[in-house]
Amino acid sequence: MNKSQIELIVRISETGSFTKAGEELHMTQPAVSRAVATIESQLGTKLIKRDKKNGLSFTDVGERILITFRTILSELQKVDELIVAEQGLEIGKVHIGAYRTACTRFIPKIIRTMESQYPGIEIKLSEGSVDQVKEWLRSKCIDVGIIIPPDKDFDTVPLIKDQLIVLMHSSHPLSQKETISIPDLQGEDILIGKCGYEVQIHALFNEYNLTPKVRFEMDYIETGLSMIQEGLGITITTKQNIWWLPDQVVVRELKPDTYRDINIAVLDMKDTSKATDAFIQTALTLFAQEDA
Template sequence: MTITQLRVFVQIAETGSFTKAGQALNMTQPAVSHAISALESELGIKLIIRERRNGVRLTDTGGKILVHIREVLKGIEKAEQLAAAERGLEQGTIHIGTFPAASAYFIPKLISMFKKRYPKLELVLHEGTVNEVKEWLRSRVIDVGITLFPTEDMEYLPLKKDKMAVVLRNDHPLCSCESITLKDLDRQPMIICDGGYESPFIDMFKEAGSVLTAAFTVYNVNTSISMIK
């Protein structure tokens, strides 16, 4: 079992294609196929299934093994980074998972800081919903993720604490209130921004004994503001 074989397997799993995996690793398709065949032969099991209609998919066992192989490769990468640091060279790749709103707020500053301090470090961004970021963390797709609330089964570091706000038209009855609770929003027709962080709000409404009623669902925050106006 070689590092190349493991990297080929992960690339195929992530791209869903032998061709794309080869392009990402600068390998020919026959070389990619040979690497997978050798890996499957050594393990004595089938990892990948090729289908005419659906392309490439992992077997059930292949999916389970993928998590461990990612962990092995990250361990190798950490070792390479430590060796590089010992030589006075900070290098390597850091995969960061984030949702759209956090991307706009945190990522530009983060990239700017990293490029100045660690010019040889590469940052790879994975953008999705909060739940996807958590799943990427569990499956070792990313090294670090930005989410909304602390998760008990993961280590976390608070980045920012902010207040919750609801946006209303000037003529809305609730505008005269000094503060608004989730109870006040029970069954109120709302414009929900499905921009990657919707699930925590649904859970918050349930805990408050309120019903979150989505009259419209949009993906972009600016769209929701325009619709409210």
């Protein structure tokens, strides 16, 4: 098999479409179909399933082969980088995965800085949940991710410590306190954000032999803010997760000071490309160990 065939299969997985993959690679849809049939014939197995009801999906063996194909393309990229490095140039590709807050708070500044310092590096961004970013790392869909613990499956570099805060309605009795402790929240309706908050909040309550009275779980902080406005509960979040506050919602510090770690993650730090290294170093220069 050649690089073009491998790249075609990977592009189909990324776009979820023969037509879109063909457009990106300047191939017609019939040409893509013929190429896929040739690849499957060469391998002696079916990689892709297509039907009108469920659309396009990869077989089990196809998913495993995809990981190998992504590894091959990554290694070929490193060859290209080594060659141009001999000529004093800086090129490459880096595919970043990040959850919503990271995409809002960190990624734009990193990308702008990289485009200025490394104009030859192509940057791609995928936004998803923390769990999605971790799965993308495992399957090698992305080169580097911004995640929060637990992260035992990856090599990580600390990026920032994000301080936990408490949000509540301005009429809530606890709003009269300047700072809030976990025992203050015993029996209160708690709105828990997903993406790792639930694990840390339960751990905080466990330290006092308490159990949070969870009323709702939510994917987005905007949902929590709207619920607080309606007097439906209190939430614990982080400073970086808040860039605006609606009317009647107030912030109180959580004491003692408590932080959530935000990390840069790769599968293997010894096996990263120069483009990925450039991303990591840029991110660290801009944000490393800044206390939010």
